Structure formats: structure tokens, C-alpha cells
Amino acid sequence: MSTEPLTPEDDALAAEYALSLLEGAERAEVEARLAREPALAAAVARWQAAFAELAEEVAPVPVPERVRRRLEARLFAPPPGARTAAGPGWLRWLSGVAVSGAVVVALFLVAPLPGLRFAPAFTAELQAEDSALDILASYDPGRGELRVERRAGGPPAGRVLQLWALAGDAAPVSLGLLESEATRLVLPPELAPVAGELTLAVSEEPPGGSPTGLPTGQVLAAAPVQPL
Known part of the structure; x- marks a missing residue:
């Protein structure tokens, strides 16, 4: 399990994953990394929460x-x-x-x-x-x-x-x-x-x-x- 700090590139990758912008092999690769990289998993969770909060601010x-x-x-x-x-x-x-x-x-x-x-x-x-x-x-x-x-x-x-x-x-x-x-x-x-x-x-x-x-x-x- 990796404990290395998150790079800016990986933080951007986490945002892309949270927005469901990744497809196929690229998405599968990130999902595999999530299981072994807590920092990346935390970044994905943070971005998902941020985007969900932003979406809730706009009424249907x-x-x-x-x-x-x-x-x-x-x-x-x-x-x-x-x-x-x-x-x-x-x-x-x-x-x-x-x-x-x-x-x-x-x-x-x-x-x-x-x-x-x-x-x-x-x-x-x-x-x-x-x-x-x-x-x-x-x-x-x-x-x-x-x-x-x-x-x-x-x-x-x-x-x-x-x-x-x-x-x-x-x-x-x-x-x-x-x-x-x-x-x-x-x-x-x-x-x-x-x-x-x-x-x-x-x-x-x-x-x-x-x-x-x-x-x-x-x-x-x-x-x-x-x-x-």
C-alpha cells in the first residue's frame, strides 16, 4: 500500500474520475490504484463531495x-x-x-x-x-x-x-x-x-x-x- 503524497497530476486525475470522465482501461487503472493508494482514494472522495455540494446548490x-x-x-x-x-x-x-x-x-x-x-x-x-x-x-x-x-x-x-x-x-x-x-x-x-x-x-x-x-x-x- 502506497503512502506517498498526492501529486498535482494525480489530484487532477482524481477530479476526472469523480466527474466520470475516464473510460475503459484508464478508468480501470485508477480503480485499481484506489485500492492501494489511500491518498488517491481520499482525493476522489473529496472531489465527489465537492461536486455533489456544488450540484445541490442549483435547484432543478x-x-x-x-x-x-x-x-x-x-x-x-x-x-x-x-x-x-x-x-x-x-x-x-x-x-x-x-x-x-x-x-x-x-x-x-x-x-x-x-x-x-x-x-x-x-x-x-x-x-x-x-x-x-x-x-x-x-x-x-x-x-x-x-x-x-x-x-x-x-x-x-x-x-x-x-x-x-x-x-x-x-x-x-x-x-x-x-x-x-x-x-x-x-x-x-x-x-x-x-x-x-x-x-x-x-x-x-x-x-x-x-x-x-x-x-x-x-x-x-x-x-x-x-x-x-
């Missing part, structure tokens, strides 16, 4: 009525000439969310840490009211990279999860499929300048994703990103 924000109306009017109108589907749709589901308050978002800033390879500027937690789906998205503006961690839940059988971003008056933009518990996505360059003003949403789609370029299945979680 239900989707406001004005946001629902704006999304309906500006973002989810069907394309010209498009036929309205009879089944469950994005627009109808979003209206239900506004009434039931089924989706909340918690956002908090994460200060860049020395030595971090991935330094998120904000994180967004998308969670359904019944907690059946819990997704954490962390964005690093330096890389233009969005890391998405599915912490609970998943798509219905035979379906896939697809992540969407909405900005201003534009239509939803697909960010990609969430095919595993941890996914790295690149934010399109045109969205990077307004990353702090986006609305993120997750829908369930047929294998391969939406065939139309817009959400076609049920939206499982959605939340506006609010500036801090």
Missing part, C-alpha cells in the same frame, strides 16, 4: 411555459409540405412535459483544473421525472467535445437513443447516437458559440437514427441549458 429547473411555447412555435413546426404523423410526436410530447413537469435540468460550472485533459465548461443533467433515464453531458469548449454519460436507463427494445441540440430559431440538430454508456460527440462549429444557450434533448429512434433529420420518436428527456 422545470421547463418554463414560455420556453415550451417558443420551442413549439419556432423549433418544432413541421417542414413545409410535411405530413403530420399520427403517432406520438416530438411536439405533442413536449407539450406534455410542460404540463407534467416531467423533465428537470441541473447545471453547474466546473472550474478548469491543472493537468485536466478534458476541462468541461458546463455540464447538463437530463433526467426524466421517474429517473428511468439519467444522462450527464459535459462540454469542453477548448476541444468542442461533448462527453455524454448514460448513468441510468436506456432505449426501448429495438430502438436507439439520439441526442439533439436546439439553438435559437433553428431546427433541432442531431449530435449523434448514444450507443453506449459513455459517448464522445463533437459539437458542430456553428453551435459552439452558443453552447451555453442550447437546449439538449434525447429521443428514441429506429436503428441508425432518425431517417428525417428531425426527432421522429418519443422524446425521453429534454432541458434548456441556462447561462450561469
